[in-house]
Amino acid sequence: MKKVFAVLFVFLLLAAGVTWYFVTFRMDAMIQERIEMAGTSSLGAQVKVGHVKTNIKDGSLTISSVTVANPPGFKNPNAFSLNGIEAAVDYSNLEIRRVVIDNPEIVIEELGGETNFSKMMDALERSGAASGGPETGSEEPVIVIHHFRMNESRAAFESESLDSYANIEVDAVELNDLRGTPTELSNTIARAILKEVSQEAATQMLKAQAKKHLGDAEVKVSEKLKDLFGKGDKD
Numbered sequence: 001m002k003k004v005f006a007v008l009f010v011f012l013l014l015a016a017g018v019t020w021y022f023v024t025f026r027m028d029a030m031i032q033e034r035i036e037m038a039g040t041s042s043l044g045a046q047v048k049v050g051h052v053k054t055n056i057k058d059g060s061l062t063i064s065s066v067t068v069a070n071p072p073g074f075k076n077p078n079a080f081s082l083n084g085i086e087a088a089v090d091y092s093n094l095e096i097r098r099v100v101i102d103n104p105e106i107v108i109e110e111l112g113g114e115t116n117f118s119k120m121m122d123a124l125e126r127s128g129a130a131s132g133g134p135e136t137g138s139e140e141p142v143i144v145i146h147h148f149r150m151n152e153s154r155a156a157f158e159s160e161s162l163d164s165y166a167n168i169e170v171d172a173v174e175l176n177d178l179r180g181t182p183t184e185l186s187n188t189i190a191r192a193i194l195k196e197v198s199q200e201a202a203t204q205m206l207k208a209q210a211k212k213h214l215g216d217a218e219v220k221v222s223e224k225l226k227d228l229f230g231k232g233d234k235d
Contacts (some may be wrong), residue, residue: 023144028054029052029079031054034182036049043068043123043190044071044124044126045123048067049066050066053070059088060087062084063081063087064084064085065081065084068197071120074116076082076109078105079108081119082101086099087099091182094141094144096145096146100148100150101149103153104150104153106170107158108156109158110159110162110201110205115198117197118200121195124194142179143182147175147177149172150173152171153158155167157201162208163208170197171196173192173193183192
């Protein structure tokens with residue numbers, strides 16, 4: 001009888017191990033796939049995730065090496081990248097207590113009077129106005145995010161046409177008590193981030209345009225003065 005119980009115990013351990021492996025790694029792969037698929041569809045730019053690691057026991061979620069590619073036509077490969085996101089998760093209740101993004105790398109690039117972030121914002125608005133988001137192949141669960149924050153950060157601004165290159169500050173983005181499917185929540189968070197960055201980009205664009213117009217005006221005045229004095233010398 002003891003041997004029977006011993007064998008049964010071993011089988012239970014094996015079953016638990018297989019279940020843990022299946023749930024953990026399938027969950028990690030599913031989360032990574034959903035982030036990449038929903039992000040790419042919503043932003044009109046390729047979203048890639050290096051690795052997702054869930055820890056059900058500790059209630060943690062780590063997402064590493066996230067990159068958002070630039071829309072077609074822009075020089076830099078990525079508009080947004082970060083080394084990692086950490087979250088505190090209550091897996092049993094499908095609740096995320098907090099998500100914090102720190103020190104993202106943001107590159108704002110101007111092309112043809114628009115920026116890469118304004119283009120992504122337009123793509124996000126179009127996708128939201130379409131039919132409620134990308135197809136996921138199955139019904140998504142409804143989850144809650146109690147607190148999301150992207151801390152204050154710096155962004156590089158690049159405009160060849162305006163001959164303007166600068167580092168600008170981006171204010172923190174903070175959201176509370178969000179509820180919806182993963183696709184809906186990712187769209188909500190992306191919209192808030194894109195809106196904040198786009199506003200900072202628009203301000204910098206106006207400054208660069210004003211500086212360029214002032215420079216052009218100074219050049220024209222200088223040329224007119226040269227012409228005027230040149231004619232006076234000839235007389």
